[in-house]
Amino acid sequence: MTGDCTFKVFRGDRSGGELREYKVPVETGMVVLDAIHWIQSHAAPDLACRWNCKAARCGSCSAEVNGRPKLMCKTRLDDFPQGEPITVRPMKAFPVLKDLVTDVSSNYAMAKKIPAFTPQPDAAWKWYQNDIDRVQEFRKCIQCFLCQDVCHVLREHNKHAVFAGPAFFVSAAALEMHPIDGLDRTPLLKEALGIGYCNITKCCTEVCPEDIHITDNAIIPLKERVVDRYYDPLLRLWRKIRRLRAGAT
Amino acid sequence: MIRTLQERGVHQGIDVFMECTVVGLLKDGDRVGGAIAYWRETGRFVIFRAKAVVLATGGYGKAWKVTSNSWEYTGDGHALAYEAGAELIDMEFFQFHPTGMIWPPGVMGILITEAVRGEGGVLTNSKGERFMWKYLPDNKRKEFAETPEESQKWVDMVVAGKQTDARRPPELSTRDNVARAIYTEVKEGRGTPHGGVWLDISFQDSDRVKKKLPSMYHQFKDLADVDITKQPMEVGPTAHYAMGGIRADPDSGASTVPGLFAAGECTGGMHGANRLGGNSLSDLVVFGRRAGMGAADFAKQNAQWPSVNEDEIQNHVHRAIAPFERSGEDPYAVHSALQDVMGKYVGIFRNERDLEEGLRQLLSVRQRIENTHVEGSVLFNPGWHLARDLENLAVCAEATCRAALLRKESRGAHSRTDFPKEDAKLAKVNMSVKKSQEGMAVSATPCPQMPDELRKLFE
Ligand SMILES: Cc1cc2nc3c(=O)[nH]c(=O)nc-3n(C[C@H](O)[C@H](O)[C@H](O)COP(=O)(O)OP(=O)(O)OC[C@H]3O[C@@H](n4cnc5c(N)ncnc54)[C@H](O)[C@@H]3O)c2cc1C
Ligand code: SF4
Ligand code: SF4
Ligand code: FES
Numbered sequence: 001m002t003g004d005c006t007f008k009v010f011r012g013d014r015s016g017g018e019l020r021e022y023k024v025p026v027e028t029g030m031v032v033l034d035a036i037h038w039i040q041s042h043a044a045p046d047l048a049c050r051w052n053c054k055a056a057r058c059g060s061c062s063a064e065v066n067g068r069p070k071l072m073c074k075t076r077l078d079d080f081p082q083g084e085p086i087t088v089r090p091m092k093a094f095p096v097l098k099d100l101v102t103d104v105s106s107n108y109a110m111a112k113k114i115p116a117f118t119p120q121p122d123a124a125w126k127w128y129q130n131d132i133d134r135v136q137e138f139r140k141c142i143q144c145f146l147c148q149d150v151c152h153v154l155r156e157h158n159k160h161a162v163f164a165g166p167a168f169f170v171s172a173a174a175l176e177m178h179p180i181d182g183l184d185r186t187p188l189l190k191e192a193l194g195i196g197y198c199n200i201t202k203c204c205t206e207v208c209p210e211d212i213h214i215t216d217n218a219i220i221p222l223k224e225r226v227v228d229r230y231y232d233p234l235l236r237l238w239r240k241i242r243r244l245r246a247g248a249t
Numbered sequence: 250m251i252r253t254l255q256e257r258g259v260h261q262g263i264d265v266f267m268e269c270t271v272v273g274l275l276k277d278g279d280r281v282g283g284a285i286a287y288w289r290e291t292g293r294f295v296i297f298r299a300k301a302v303v304l305a306t307g308g309y310g311k312a313w314k315v316t317s318n319s320w321e322y323t324g325d326g327h328a329l330a331y332e333a334g335a336e337l338i339d340m341e342f343f344q345f346h347p348t349g350m351i352w353p354p355g356v357m358g359i360l361i362t363e364a365v366r367g368e369g370g371v372l373t374n375s376k377g378e379r380f381m382w383k384y385l386p387d388n389k390r391k392e393f394a395e396t397p398e399e400s401q402k403w404v405d406m407v408v409a410g411k412q413t414d415a416r417r418p419p420e421l422s423t424r425d426n427v428a429r430a431i432y433t434e435v436k437e438g439r440g441t442p443h444g445g446v447w448l449d450i451s452f453q454d455s456d457r458v459k460k461k462l463p464s465m466y467h468q469f470k471d472l473a474d475v476d477i478t479k480q481p482m483e484v485g486p487t488a489h490y491a492m493g494g495i496r497a498d499p500d501s502g503a504s505t506v507p508g509l510f511a512a513g514e515c516t517g518g519m520h521g522a523n524r525l526g527g528n529s530l531s532d533l534v535v536f537g538r539r540a541g542m543g544a545a546d547f548a549k550q551n552a553q554w555p556s557v558n559e560d561e562i563q564n565h566v567h568r569a570i571a572p573f574e575r576s577g578e579d580p581y582a583v584h585s586a587l588q589d590v591m592g593k594y595v596g597i598f599r600n601e602r603d604l605e606e607g608l609r610q611l612l613s614v615r616q617r618i619e620n621t622h623v624e625g626s627v628l629f630n631p632g633w634h635l636a637r638d639l640e641n642l643a644v645c646a647e648a649t650c651r652a653a654l655l656r657k658e659s660r661g662a663h664s665r666t667d668f669p670k671e672d673a674k675l676a677k678v679n680m681s682v683k684k685s686q687e688g689m690a691v692s693a694t695p696c697p698q699m700p701d702e703l704r705k706l707f708e
Contacts, residue, residue, distance in 0.1 A: 013628060029353025029473060041581035045632030046625025052319045055359050055468055074471055097290050098629040108259075116260045117253075139252065 002026055005077060006085040007035055009047065013098045019087065020044075026077055032065055032088060033072035036100070048099040056209055059144030063100050064089045069146040069207045091149040104145055106160040110168050113192050117175055120182030127179040137217060138174035140210040143167065147204035147214055153197045164193035166204035166214045173218035176225070190226045195219070250530060269295065271325065272637060273565035274302060274333040274509065275557060281333055281508035282555025285565045289634065292627025294566055298557060300548035303502065303540050304330060304511040305533075308491035309645040311638070313596070314588040316488040317349055317360035323638035324645035326515035330495045331644050331684055335504040338517040338679040338694070340493035340645070341652035341663045344524055345597050347427035349487025352443040356472050358487040361448065361465060363526045365482075366420040368461055369404035370450040372431070373481075374439035380446075381419035384430035393419045408457070425523045425662045428486040432597050435485065445485035451478055486597060490524055491645075492662065493517040493652070496681065501547075502540025508547060508555070512540035518679065518697075522661020570627070572636040577620030580635040587614045587642060595650050600667040604654045611650060615643045644689075651691045652680040 005026045008019040022043050024035045033051055040047050051061040054073045061072040066080065066087050080086055094102035119125075147166040153159050164172070172189060175181050189195045198219055205214045212218070258265070268289040275283040275296070283298040306326030310318030331337055348361040366372075374380050385393055394400035394416045406413035420427065431446050441447060450458055455478035459466050462477070469475040469482060494517035495504050502510040513533050520528060572580070594607025618639045623632040658672035659665050678693040699707075 027354050030355050031472070034355040040631060041579075041585075045579055045581060045623060045635075046630045048629040048631060052321070054319070054356070055464075056471065057464065058319075076471075101290075101629055112259055116256045 002028070003082075005035070007039065008085050008087045009036070009039065009099070010089040010096075011044070011047070011099055012096065014096060017096070017099075019089075021085070030077045031073055032063075032070070032075045032077065032086070033061055035077065035086075036072060036088065048097070048101045050101055057142060059142030062091055062144045062146050062149065064091060064149070069149045071144060071146070071209050074209060091145065093149040093151070093155040094145070107143075107145055107148065107165075107167065110160075110164050110193075111171070113164075114168060114172055114175070114188070115183055115185065117178065117181055118183045119180045123180045123182070125180065131177075131179040134217075135174050135178050137212055138170045138177075140212055141167065141170050141174075142210060144209060146207045146209065150203045150207050151198075152201065152203070157197075159194065159197060162192075162194045163197045164195070166198075166219065168193065169195065169198075169222055170212060170214055170218045173222055176222065186225050186229050189222055190230060195223055195226060198223070270634065270637070271329065272569045273561075274329050275555075275561060276333060277555035277558070279334075279507055280551070280555055281506055282557065284329075285562060287569065287627075289629050292630070292633075294569070296557065296562065298554060299508075300551055300554065301508050301510060301544035303544045304495065304504075304509070304515050305513045305537065305540075306515045308494075308514040309642060310488045310491070311584075312587065312591045312642050312646045312649070313488035314585070314592050315349060315351075315358040315485070317346055317358055318488065320635075320638075323642050324491070324515075325638070325641045326511065327491075327494055327648075328641035328644040330504055330506070330509060330511065330515075331648070331682070333506050333509060334684060335506045335509060336496040337494060337648055337682040338496045339522070339652070340517065340648040340682055341656050341680055342492035342522045342661055343488065343649060344424060344490040344492060344662045345428040345486040346489035347424055347431055347486055348448055348482075348484040349489075350468075350473065350482075351445040351485045352483050353473060359468070359472075360487065360489070361468075361482060361484055362462070363424075365448060365450055365462060365465060366418070368408070368450060368458070369401070369418070369453055370420060370448050371418070371452075372420050372427070372484075373447045373449065374434045375441055375446075376439055378439070379419075380434055380439075381422060381427065381430060384426060384433075385419055385422055386426065389422070391416075393417060393422070404453075408453075423523055424489075424526070425664070428597055429664060431484070431486055441483045443483055445483045447481040448484045449481035451480060455479075490514065490520075490529065492520045492522065492524055493649070496679075497536075497540070498543070499536070500539060501543025502536060503543055503547070508551070510540045510544045510547070512537045522663060569637060572621050572623040572633060573627075575620055575622045577622045578617055580618075580621045580623060580632055580639055583614065583617045583621055584635060584639055584642075586617065587611070587639065587646060590614060591646055591649075595646070595653060598664050598666050599653050600665060601654065604650055608647070608650045608654070611643070611647050615647070618643050647689055648682040648691075651689060652682060655680050655691050655693065 004023045007022045007024055011017050011020045022039045024038050036049050052058040056071050056074040063072050065075050090096050090100045090102045094104050097103050148154055151165055153163050154165050172185055176185055202215045269286045271284045271286040273285045274281050281302050285296055287294050304326035308322045309324030310316035310322045350356045350359045372381055399415045400418035402415040403417050434446055435444055458478045469477045491514055494515045495511040497504055497511045497516040502512050504511050519532050590607055590610045594603040621636045623636050657668045658675045659669050660671050677696050679696055681694040682691050
């Protein structure tokens with residue numbers, strides 16, 4: 001793929017904006033972020049975007065390319081039909097600050113609500129590879145928030161304050177399933193993190209650049225814990241009895 | 250590691266001022282008394298009053314075009330400290346990592362981890378020669394395998410987690426040496442089509458490669474259409490790590506300016522002339538903690554708030570917004586010019602003539618930097634940000650060049666073709682850079698003495 005490619009890039013801020021066109025010369029192997037950099041250094045020096053590693057590791061260059069949530073540094077131009085314009089917009093689930101830069105601070109507020117790794121007091125600090133493989137998948141998360149962007153609970157219904165979103169179910173799962181962690185975050189998942197809002201559409205899993213099976217491996221098992229605890233009367237009775245017994249000895 | 254530190258920080262209630270760029274340190278007499286910054290989102294300025302300040306701003310790889318570093322690596326802390334009167338040391342030592350990506354153009358410089366060679370990755374030139382044997386320094390040759398068989402044995406045993414008497418492959422020579430070797434192979438006409446050498450791991454078990462090097466596997470597959478379990482990678486040196494930086498006391502992180510502390514890549518001295526792989530992150534956790542404690546002690550002992558000087562603040566603000574009012578060039582073009590000079594004259598191999606020419610050209614680039622013009626508003630404006638970054642890069646680039654001129658020997662990452670040998674006398678000095686009335690002053694200063702308890706470990 002060579003020649004020129006037309007880019008339609010969102011230019012604007014909190015008060016609104018528009019798509020503007022730029023013609024960019026295309027090189028072999030070029031990614032969308034290269035095109036944005038070309039525009040910055042040749043046509044629009046004030047075009048705002050975030051990026052850092054250029055290797056799909058830091059999660060900062062998220063945007064919507066032709067309407068799909070993508071890491072710009074990993075999205076190759078030769079994946080698109082030649083001759084057609086490519087549209088680049090900021091993530092829709094978050095308020096725009098400027099151009100491709102959004103205000104993702106709601107995510108940081110959510111991160112604060114999830115208590116950090118807390119080892120069991122008598123932990124033996126020894127675990128099996130299997131257990132580690134399971135949480136290792138979640139630790140791959142690069143916090144790109146593409147899953148947050150695509151989740152309808154945030155994107156359409158703006159539940160940022162009451163719904164943690166897939167990215168934070170992934171981080172909660174990493175802690176809850178950690179063999180050494182001793183905290184119980186199930187009540188939190190039900191209440192402050194609002195896991196009940198998720199109706200398992202799996203859109204988040206589809207866009208994750210790290211291929212984390214967000215729904216199957218994180219959300220569903222966490223939902224099961226919530227259901228077990230709060231909605232299964234038999235199980236609840238059993239737990240109560242067990243606790244009573246434990247108290248008696 | 251980042252995530253773990255982040256989690257700890259968030260839950261300890263540390264305030265994080267994200268996307269807030271410091272443009273100047275405030276002084277009260279000799280002492281540093283805070284910093285002035287601007288919010289990238291709004292372009293508004295903010296003053297941080299502080300009894301002590303710790304700089305941890307990273308390196309300045311963006312002085313070169315081919316670099317593993319991101320846009321933030323512009324030596325801000327180096328320059329802030331220099332301008333506040335602090336000493337920088339070892340600025341001639343800048344590490345080029347031997348294995349960066351070189352193709353396609355957009356990924357040029359992106360790092361290929363040393364782990365590829367640790368897993369047995371072999372370097373060959375366009376003639377298929379495994380050239381690293383040629384470049385082993387004589388005094389180290391005995392530490393490396395003598396034959397491909399011995400080398401392979403080492404890899405097999407290490408992969409299996411076993412002890413071995415086999416010695417390691419020549420590819421695991423120090424970074425400076427491997428980078429020079431690759432550079433020389435290419436320069437002498439034995440390079441690959443895109444001007445690098447081959448790094449091959451495809452002879453290893455493909456599942457193991459995917460498991461042990463998952464990010465390299467994806468990086469090459471997604472960005473370069475290369476399947477590293479089947480094909481070799483094309484690699485070349487990339488500017489990577491600043492050994493030089495702010496002179497900081499190893500126990501407290503104190504710089505030579507009262508109230509100013511530093512830790513991490515923006516400091517100098519910790520890694521000598523050539524950092525070894527993996528040592529930066531260990532440096533950060535140890536000396537980051539020490540600098541934090543050093544700064545806290547200083548703040549307790551100097552409990553009186555430093556006073557703020559209104560004129561000084563106005564000067565910083567004027568300097569920061571000047572690019573909107575000037576009429577010179579676009580900062581992106583000037584950045585590219587600076588990188589060209591550094592690549593051409595202050596790269597892996599240096600000599601007196603090149604360095605003199607480089608310095609002359611850097612000084613003229615600096616004038617262009619002082620006259621850059623930016624478009625648009627102060628709201629999240631990367632061009633504006635770059636204009637300020639260039640001033641910082643200019644300080645670092647000039648310091649590197651001047652210190653390199655003064656060190657008339659080859660040592661670690663600093664290779665002078667006109668002085669190819671180490672000079673024992675120069676092992677005893679650090680080149681120190683300091684702001685003076687006449688501009689940038691460079692001088693040789695005695696290396697600190699190793700404390701006795703450490704010296705014993707070497708005896
Ligand atoms: C691709 C790559 C791979 C690496 N791999 C390894 C490895 O495997 N092992 C190892 O030991 N080392 C590795 N290194 C080196 C190591 O990562 C760095 O040396 C280290 O991260 C430096 O840490 P730091 O805290 O000093 O600075 P940084 O991590 O660079 O942090 C500097 C911070 O300061 C901020 N900052 C800069 N200027 C300003 C300003 N003016 N105002 C406000 N904030 C500012 C930046 O935004 C940034 O957040 C690698 C480096 C790279 C580039
Ligand atoms: S599966 Fe749940 S979290 Fe994921 S996108 Fe659908 S509703 Fe959102
Ligand atoms: S889970 Fe995947 S999509 Fe979501 S933030 Fe993490 S890496 Fe990104
Ligand atoms: S720049 Fe880091 S993920 Fe794209």
